[in-house]
Amino acid sequence: MMIKRITELLDRVFRGLFRSKKNIKLGLYGPPNGGKTTLANRIAQDWIGEDVGKVSAMPHETREVQVKEQIEIKSEGKTVTFNLVDTPGIATKIDYEDFVKRGMPAKLAKKRAKEATRGVIEAIQWLDDMDVVIVVLDATKDPYSQVNITIVGNLQARKIPVFITANKTDLSKAKLKSIQDAFPQYEVIGISAKYGKNMDEFYKSLLKYAG
């Protein structure tokens, strides 16, 4: 009993030390094709000049969690070091025939679908490890999907700080207001990760939540 308490105390002290160094696990979550990896690449390019993962118009391109460590972000005199965690898109259905319709051979499509299902599970399993989460939504799509609500509600229940990015604001169909209306209790930042639009505002918000 005594040993257990000492172990817990040491664990808390070490976790405290770790946090005080501001080495924060930043998770990018959201439905498939919202632009999570594009945003991860933008962040990593902006601060360490590297990419995190491959981007594709085909859904479920990211099928494994990808981590880029030690990204030091500065904004308004503050500096925070992040471990950036890019996660596979969370979905409630995956049909290999959707990949076939986009021109993928059936065998490859089935493999991709199987990997995508594992990716969704992995993304959910990582939720508990996150210090801050950015939910990345496609501003051209309907924001009221249950997956979005479930992700945001889950983060709230776990008391993980979260803010929402409405991505793809460079597109004429983008409706920032509809995302703000769907999640009125959260800060929503409109960005174009692809073109780096409004990233200063994004970093300012990020450091506000992580600082």
Added chain:
Amino acid sequence: MITLEFIPHSEIEGLPTGKRIKKLLDIAKENKIVLLEGQLGKDEETELIKATMTEINERFKGVELAVLYPDAQELDMLRRLKVNLANMLLGGNRQGLTIIGPAAVVKEIKKNPNKIQLFTKDASRKGGKR
């Protein structure tokens, strides 16, 4: 033909999370649309997504999920107290409605604050306005 199966909350409230989810998913796998009285917990919703992923194969493509939440702002103080008390005594959350539609049958569930529309694979069938 579309089959809807209504599940009263009492049918799942005594079950542990894993069994609750299995019960609901088993119905969806029979290509029936589940209408569950009330809501699953937030953690149960993610467990439902995880369990769905493990079940996906060439025949079962997953589900469309939607939860209708009661508008808490519309409830007066006394009603809110009653709801909270009922939830506390009976367990779970009996407010609202959870729809779990197999992807083979339900193409999309569109939701906005005022209405919900369920689109089936046959585009001519529409319905389910709240």
